[in-house]
Amino acid sequence: MAHGAGGKATRRLVDGLFAPLLLGGAGTGLGDAALVELGGGPIAITTDGFVVTPVRFPGGSIGELAVNGTVNDLAVGGARPVAMVVSFLLEAGLSTEVLEAEVRAMARAARAAGIAIVGGDTKVVEHGKTDLMYVTTTGIGRPLPGVTINPRSARPGDRVLLSGPIGDHGITILLARGELDLEAGLRSDTRSVFPMVEALVAAAAPGLRWMRDPTRGGVATSLNELALDCGLAIHLAEDRIPVRDEVRGACELLGLDPLHIANEGQFLAVVAAEEADAALDALRSVPGGEEAAEIGEIHEEPASAVLVTTRYGGTRIIDMLVGDPLPRIC
Amino acid sequence: MKFVDEFRDPEVITRTAEEIRRLADPGRHYRLMEVCGGHTHAIYRFGLKDILPPNIELIHGPGCPVCVLPMGRIDDGLELGRRPEVIFTAFGDMMRVPGAHGSPLEHKAAGMDVRIVYSPTDALKLARAHPDRHVMFFAIGFETTAPSTALTLMRAKAEGLRNFSVFCNHVTIIPAIRAILDSPDMRLNAFIGPGHVSTVIGCRPYQWIARDEGKPIVVSGFEPLDLLQSIVMLLRQLAEGRSEVENQYTRVVPWEGNRAALAALAEVFQLRPYFEWRGLGFISQSALRIREEYAAWDAERVFDMAGVRVTDPKAAQCGEVLKGVLKPVQCKLFGKECTPERPVGALMVSSEGSCAAYYNYEHRKAAASLPVLV
Amino acid sequence: MCLAIPGKIVELSPDLPHLAVVEVTGVRRRVDLGLLADDLPGVGDWVLIHVGFAMSRISEHDAEEQMRVLRILGEDQAAMEEVRGYGLGEKEPT
Numbered sequence: 001m002a003h004g005a006g007g008k009a010t011r012r013l014v015d016g017l018f019a020p021l022l023l024g025g026a027g028t029g030l031g032d033a034a035l036v037e038l039g040g041g042p043i044a045i046t047t048d049g050f051v052v053t054p055v056r057f058p059g060g061s062i063g064e065l066a067v068n069g070t071v072n073d074l075a076v077g078g079a080r081p082v083a084m085v086v087s088f089l090l091e092a093g094l095s096t097e098v099l100e101a102e103v104r105a106m107a108r109a110a111r112a113a114g115i116a117i118v119g120g121d122t123k124v125v126e127h128g129k130t131d132l133m134y135v136t137t138t139g140i141g142r143p144l145p146g147v148t149i150n151p152r153s154a155r156p157g158d159r160v161l162l163s164g165p166i167g168d169h170g171i172t173i174l175l176a177r178g179e180l181d182l183e184a185g186l187r188s189d190t191r192s193v194f195p196m197v198e199a200l201v202a203a204a205a206p207g208l209r210w211m212r213d214p215t216r217g218g219v220a221t222s223l224n225e226l227a228l229d230c231g232l233a234i235h236l237a238e239d240r241i242p243v244r245d246e247v248r249g250a251c252e253l254l255g256l257d258p259l260h261i262a263n264e265g266q267f268l269a270v271v272a273a274e275e276a277d278a279a280l281d282a283l284r285s286v287p288g289g290e291e292a293a294e295i296g297e298i299h300e301e302p303a304s305a306v307l308v309t310t311r312y313g314g315t316r317i318i319d320m321l322v323g324d325p326l327p328r329i330c
Numbered sequence: 331m332k333f334v335d336e337f338r339d340p341e342v343i344t345r346t347a348e349e350i351r352r353l354a355d356p357g358r359h360y361r362l363m364e365v366c367g368g369h370t371h372a373i374y375r376f377g378l379k380d381i382l383p384p385n386i387e388l389i390h391g392p393g394c395p396v397c398v399l400p401m402g403r404i405d406d407g408l409e410l411g412r413r414p415e416v417i418f419t420a421f422g423d424m425m426r427v428p429g430a431h432g433s434p435l436e437h438k439a440a441g442m443d444v445r446i447v448y449s450p451t452d453a454l455k456l457a458r459a460h461p462d463r464h465v466m467f468f469a470i471g472f473e474t475t476a477p478s479t480a481l482t483l484m485r486a487k488a489e490g491l492r493n494f495s496v497f498c499n500h501v502t503i504i505p506a507i508r509a510i511l512d513s514p515d516m517r518l519n520a521f522i523g524p525g526h527v528s529t530v531i532g533c534r535p536y537q538w539i540a541r542d543e544g545k546p547i548v549v550s551g552f553e554p555l556d557l558l559q560s561i562v563m564l565l566r567q568l569a570e571g572r573s574e575v576e577n578q579y580t581r582v583v584p585w586e587g588n589r590a591a592l593a594a595l596a597e598v599f600q601l602r603p604y605f606e607w608r609g610l611g612f613i614s615q616s617a618l619r620i621r622e623e624y625a626a627w628d629a630e631r632v633f634d635m636a637g638v639r640v641t642d643p644k645a646a647q648c649g650e651v652l653k654g655v656l657k658p659v660q661c662k663l664f665g666k667e668c669t670p671e672r673p674v675g676a677l678m679v680s681s682e683g684s685c686a687a688y689y690n691y692e693h694r695k696a697a698a699s700l701p702v703l704v
Numbered sequence: 705m706c707l708a709i710p711g712k713i714v715e716l717s718p719d720l721p722h723l724a725v726v727e728v729t730g731v732r733r734r735v736d737l738g739l740l741a742d743d744l745p746g747v748g749d750w751v752l753i754h755v756g757f758a759m760s761r762i763s764e765h766d767a768e769e770q771m772r773v774l775r776i777l778g779e780d781q782a783a784m785e786e787v788r789g790y791g792l793g794e795k796e797p798t
Contacts, residue, residue, distance in 0.1 A: 008671060179445065179446065179447070179448075179452070180448045180452075180733075181448065181449075181452060181733055181734055181756075182448075182731055182732070182733045183731070183732040183733070184730055184731040184732065185730060245331075245729040245730050246729060246730035246731050248331070248729060249331065249728040249729035249730055249731040250731045252331065252334070252709050252728065252729075253709055253728055253731060253733065253753070254422075254448070255422075255707045309377070310375075310376050310377045311338070311340045311343075312340055312343045312344065312347070312376065312377065312378075312381055312554060313377070313380060313381060314376055314377015314378055314379070314380040314381055315377050315380060316374060316375065316377050316690075317690060319670075319690055322670055322671050323426065323435065326422035326423075326425050326426070326446065327421075327422040327446060327448060328421065328422050328423045328707060329421045329422070329423055329448070329471070329475065329707050329754070329755050330367050330368060330371075330394060330395065330396065330421075330423050330471075330680065330706055330707055331710070331728070331729050332710060332712070332750070333710035333750060333762055333767055334709070334710060336767070336771055337771075342771075342774050342775060345774075345777060346774060346777065349777055366706050367706060368706020368707060369706070371706075393706075421755070448755065448756060449736075449755045449756025449757070450755065450756075451736060451756050451757075452756065471755075474706065474708070474754055474759070475754065475755055477739055477757070478736075478739070478754070478755050478756070478757040481736065481738045481739065481757070524706070525706065526706050526708045526752075526754060526759065527706075529708075529752065529759045529760040530759070552706065552708075555774060559770075559774060562777075580763070580766040580769075580770065581762050581763045581764075581766035581767040581770060582752050582759075582760050582762055582763075583760070584760065588739060588740075588759065588760065589742055590738070590739050590740065590741050590742050591739045591759070594738075594739065
């Protein structure tokens with residue numbers, strides 16, 4: 001199904017089906033985490049599902065993706081991750097070693113990320129009905145003071161920041177599937193982005209408009225969603241976007257665009273121009289944030305579009321992903 | 331990246347663009363066709379149209395093997411894929427091309443065993459790994475890709491591997507160029523010649539274009555500097571009243587072509603008397619079929635193929651757009667019934683098809699009233 | 705038909721002479737050298753890769769020559785502009 005790949009079809013599913021029915025029509029500005037008043041202050045809450053083949057890959061596994069993905073959704077929603085629950089759908093006949101390895105990986109990742117796994121559930125389904133293991137999570141967190149995430153607060157002149165190199169996770173998975181006979185020393189970038197978010201908030205909260213972790217569909221999809229939500233334009237400078245050589249090489253070989261490839265340890269932020277330098281310094285001061293970069297700017301025109309300027313002054317519009325990124329030979 | 335980054339050097343590109351502006355006669359409107367889909371893609375990817383003067387118009391030609399494949403051939407291939415023992419393999423480019431009942435990707439979602447391969451040898455590997463299944467490779471491409479299919483078939487035969495076959499949809503570039511030039515609506519000044527096809531066939535096969543049709547043609551590489559330098563060379567020919575075949579892509583294209591590749595083609599393939607090209611109709615001697623000696627690996631002979639013919643909806647003007655007679659935006663279905671998400675014609679599916687490229691790069695800019703140098 | 709990129713041969717297999725490992729900025733893939741059988745490249749040579757096959761050898765000499773020509777073009781331009789800047793009242797060279 002194209003609907004799960006994170007691009008246009010997913011958005012139509014959410015806007016057209018889920019939002020009206022489940023959110024009482026409040027379909028715009030769908031962030032990764034929602035705020036709920038529970039008396040005694042708001043809580044951020046998020047849910048996510050994790051499906052990945054293969055289950056283990058260089059740099060991580062589905063368990064770590066589940067923990068870090070949940071943590072990151074809360075983080076880019078402007079909240080400190082506190083606790084999460086996990087639900088497993090397991091294929092009958094799944095070896096206990098595989099399951100145990102995943103649970104250990106999750107425990108390690110949760111400790112590293114500072115989130116508590118406080119409960120869970122397991123269901124077993126028939127052999128052949130799942131790719132070994134599906135994991136869903138629900139996470140809660142406490143909103144950081146002074147932070148309001150609102151895509152519609154973006155203004156022309158605001159800067160777009162990116163925490164680090166893109167494409168590592170998606171290309172690692174593609175290569176790990178083994179169908180393309182490519183080898184590279186790449187690892188998934190799965191990690192918690194909360195330390196960077198916390199530093200960014202401390203340095204630039206008043207000017208922080210929006211954050212997102214560009215998972216499925218990549219940077220292009222996340223920024224297109226922002227552009228649609230705020231009605232403004234996002235202009236990126238191609239040579240300022242950090243991409244590792246191996247990712248670039250794999251993308252060239254396969255005819256893919258790094259901007260469409262999934263990431264699991266990066267995030268985007270839009271910050272007012274006055275705070276952008278302080279924000280970038282803050283990101284770079286965090287271990288793992290050294291390659292953070294300012295990659296673009298918000299403009300008026302063209303409305304709701306994302307433009308990339310090439311090194312020679314040419315421009316091209318970069319769209320949301322339609323389906324999964326497919327290698328091409330032409 | 332070596333042999334790539336140097337040809338993307340911004341300073342040299344700026345200088346070359348200036349030379350183009352200097353050479354282009356302001357009183358003249360230039361219509362240059364790039365035949366090859368890869369050139370179309372490169373032009374959009376690097377935003378080259380923005381740095382050319384407005385009186386140079388780049389027209390996209392029919393060199394996109396996905397775009398010219400008639401829907402019926404996709405249906406034939408998918409029909410084979412429905413057999414439970416068959417593994418349907420194809421390049422990523424094919425996955426979203428719509429047949430009459432859906433694309434390969436949609437068939438995959440519905441349960442068919444469809445796998446993307448990067449090379450025909452990957453399909454061969456699958457056949458070795460699954461002796462109980464039959465691996466069918468849906469082969470597409472011009473002369474760049476056909477030799478690789480040929481070598482793969484030669485290896486399959488040498489190994490006696492019987493659970494492997496090729497559904498051959500390889501086409502040849504020269505008849506397509508001839509069809510363009512024969513078209514009465516055509517008003518082209520010159521051609522940017524295919525780069526990678528030429529590594530196989532060399533530069534000689536284009537001589538009739540320069541000599542008999544009087545159109546300069548420069549065989550071009552794919553980096554921004556390659557394309558810009560080729561345009562410089564074409565402008566110089568036009569200014570000097572010459573029409574010759576020139577090779578800009580000398581670092582890779584040998585004038586005589588690749589003898590071993592041509593030998594492999596001759597060993598495995600022969601020309602079909604005619605073949606249907608989507609949008610261009612039937613063209614004689616324009617496609618390859620597998621020779622008798624390799625019949626055991628020819629999917630069309632191993633299986634009973636229906637030979638479905640599917641006509642495109644009348645409103646779809648793929649043919650005229652393919653020939654460069656119409657701009658994508660002038661097709662009645664463009665942007666309405668036919669979009670990259672719901673493509674009617676293949677020009678909208680393939681990332682290098684004129685319509686998809688135009689939609690993704692120009693259409694939205696035009697809608698936002700940004701300057702569009704078409 | 706057109707996506708082909710340059711890669712460097714980093715490994716050859718003695719028992720399978722038509723297969724090589726090619727590297728493109730740190731990404732490795734096995735590539736078939738069958739189409740270059742007439743003049744087999746060796747380790748350190750650069751080839752053009754398309755659908756897992758080496759299509760052609762890349763001539764470093766031609767690449768350098770090409771860049772040289774292009775740079776001269778640029779230098780000619782710069783020289784022209786300097787001359788025009790002297791304002792000697794001469795006609796624009798064509």
